[in-house]
Amino acid sequence: MILARLAAPAAMDSVLRKGGLILPLILLAAKDLAHTPDALRRLRTASGWRCRIAALLPPELVGMLRLDRLMWIGFAHWLRRRAPERRPEGVALSYLQRGAYGTFVGIVMVSLFLELPINVMIVNLIFKDPGTRLIVHVVATVSAFYSFVWMLSDRWYVGEGSHVLADGVLHLRVGVRSQASIPLAAIERFETVAQDPIQWRRQHGIHRADTLLVTPFDKPNCVLVLKPDAAVTVLHWQVRRAAPRYLLLYLDRPELLASRVKLVAA
Secondary structure (H helix, E strand, O other): HHHHHHHHHHHHHHHHHHHHHHHHHHHHHHHHHHHHHHHHHHHOOOOHHHHHHHHHOOOHHHHHHHHHHHHHHHHHHHHOOOOOOOOOOOOEOOOEEEOOOHHHHHHHHHHHHHHHHHHHHHHHHHOOHHHHHHHHHHHHHHHHHHHHHHHHEEEOOOEEEOEEEEHHHHHHHEOOOOOEEEHHEEEEEEEEEEOHHHHHHHHOOHHHHHHHEEEEOOOOOEEEEOOOOOEEEEEEEEEEEOOEEEEEEEEHHHHHHHHHHHHHOO
């Protein structure tokens, strides 16, 4: 758009300037229109007016709305000190004992409490109008409270922090962010990961769309490679989708899962 303004006559400058403002909206609309066939397919299988409305919306938007609702429910459960949902009985594959998620939660909580007084001082120095200061203070407070709710709710959902291996099925659970039940027979192999996910994908020539990161916070240290014909689905950010070929995990003791996968493969 900038190059078009430079090349066009001066009389077209105002028109191109307005076009630059609406260009992002046009791109968003074009992205949604590209998903029209998928939306019509979902609409044909939907029942009830709520499901029909959800079928016409982008799945990512519906997933984020569901996730937001679950976060507020989780915060209410945290206030009432309710115990998280019980996991299936089996071998627990923990990911919090040696991970940095707990430290990350503590840093975020301290940062949120320090943010409010710092915001008050900075806003009072920058904005002189009392009305403007009030609006900025309200927005900053609501934003901090929203982050506070999401952080506590996520920690409540994560619970003891473990996946579970039971009856030949690996139940992956990272709160309400990622959930899947994968039969061990659907796993082709298990590998350790030493690099950053981006470097690992580049080294193996794997596209990002063929991977899924299933960790609470830590860098993954292992990967599950699913069989090409594995009919496995995952619920990621509250969007149900077919599982990609590569699932990147962080485990405190990856050797526990590696031994089970090798045993089944043998």
